[in-house]
Amino acid sequence: MAQILQGDLVAREVLDSVSQRVSRLSDTNGVDACLAVVLVGHDPASEIYVRRKQKAARSVGIRSLEYRLDEETSQQGLLDLVHKLNADPAVHGILVQLPLPSHIAGDVILGAIAPQKDVDGFHPVNVGRLSTGAGGGLVPCTPLGCVMLLERVIDDFRGLKAVVIGKSNIVGKPAALLLLDRECTVTVTHIHTRGLPDIARSADIIIAAAGSPRLVRGDWVKPGAVVIDVGINRIALEDGTSAIVGDVALDECDHAAVITPVPKGVGPMTIACLLKNTVHAAEAMARAREPAVQ
Numbered sequence: 377m378a379q380i381l382q383g384d385l386v387a388r389e390v391l392d393s394v395s396q397r398v399s400r401l402s403d404t405n406g407v408d409a410c411l412a413v414v415l416v417g418h419d420p421a422s423e424i425y426v427r428r429k430q431k432a433a434r435s436v437g438i439r440s441l442e443y444r445l446d447e448e449t450s451q452q453g454l455l456d457l458v459h460k461l462n463a464d465p466a467v468h469g470i471l472v473q474l475p476l477p478s479h480i481a482g483d484v485i486l487g488a489i490a491p492q493k494d495v496d497g498f499h500p501v502n503v504g505r506l507s508t509g510a511g512g513g514l515v516p517c518t519p520l521g522c523v524m525l526l527e528r529v530i531d532d533f534r535g536l537k538a539v540v541i542g543k544s545n546i547v548g549k550p551a552a553l554l555l556l557d558r559e560c561t562v563t564v565t566h567i568h569t570r571g572l573p574d575i576a577r578s579a580d581i582i583i584a585a586a587g588s589p590r591l592v593r594g595d596w597v598k599p600g601a602v603v604i605d606v607g608i609n610r611i612a613l614e615d616g617t618s619a620i621v622g623d624v625a626l627d628e629c630d631h632a633a634v635i636t637p638v639p640k641g642v643g644p645m646t647i648a649c650l651l652k653n654t655v656h657a658a659e660a661m662a663r664a665r666e667p668a669v670q
């Protein structure tokens with residue numbers, strides 16, 4: 377029987393640690409960690425995620441500011457808000473919920489966020505730090521959550537074969553970089569990859585982030601593999617209701633060593649890592665303001 381690795385339980389532990397850091401920062405430096413959350417338009421899923429982020433922020437003592445902009449907001453209007461938040465010393469983290477409406481260039485907006493406040497880790501400076509292994513940058517939340525889950529069950533990553541399914545900037549590419557950093561041999565696959573089942577079957581670690589319900593079947597998974605399911609797919613059921621399923625057919629993966637469920641797997645880790653990044657950003661800014669010791 378595969379071990380089901382409950383991300384919601386690990387996320388709770390991460391949040392407890394964030395909560396302690398937030399209190400310490402307030403007591404020692406008089407700094408109240410603050411996250412600005414920006415939502416453009418009314419995408420129902422984004423509304424839910426933003427609400428969850430704010431609730432989780434409040435639960436760990438992080439002040440959360442909400443900016444809701446009209447679907448028709450211009451790119452310049454959104455840029456003006458980002459510049460205002462960049463300049464506000466009371467704001468430590470800025471998050472622009474994705475996806476953005478199609479008339480707004482996401483890369484322009486994400487590139488305008490001050491790298492030290494980029495708690496999503498999407499700014500080119502943070503992406504560059506991650507790719508060069510330079511460290512010190514903010515790391516995208518979902519891949520960070522995946523690796524933190526893997527670290528719960530794997531002591532030594534060196535030489536393990538990892539297959540990342542999906543090459544998005546938000547998950548697939550940064551997840552591959554984080555695994556490379558841990559000395560895995562990494563294969564990134566995508567929609568044009570040939571022979572995906574065979575490639576997946578060679579993996580000690582699978583990170584499935586394709587956005588395709590139950591893409592990874594039981595016979596794609598090597599016995600003893602560790603499987604992280606990033607997919608969140610809403611599917612219609614025959615009785616007219618709907619359900620959320622991952623990218624992995626979990627019921628066919630008893631022979632895996634460890635597998636994450638959907639829901640309550642990677643999703644809650646994404647939110648916990650966002651708040652971990654926020655307190656990290658607030659601590660770094662507080663340090664930068666301290667007078668230098670002679």
Ligand SMILES: Nc1nc2c(c(=O)[nH]1)N[C@@H](CN(C=O)c1ccc(C(=O)N[C@@H](CCC(=O)O)C(=O)O)cc1)CN2
Nearest residue numbers: 425472473474475496517608639640641642643644646
């Ligand atoms: N600016 C960002 N936008 C988006 C990101 C992101 O990291 N930064 N990621 C996704 C959405 N997302 C966070 O924003 C997110 C998705 C899902 C979950 C989650 O907890 N899911 C639940 C299941 C879903 C449900 O119950 O509705 C789970 O897995 O248990 C959290 C965050 C795109 N946009």
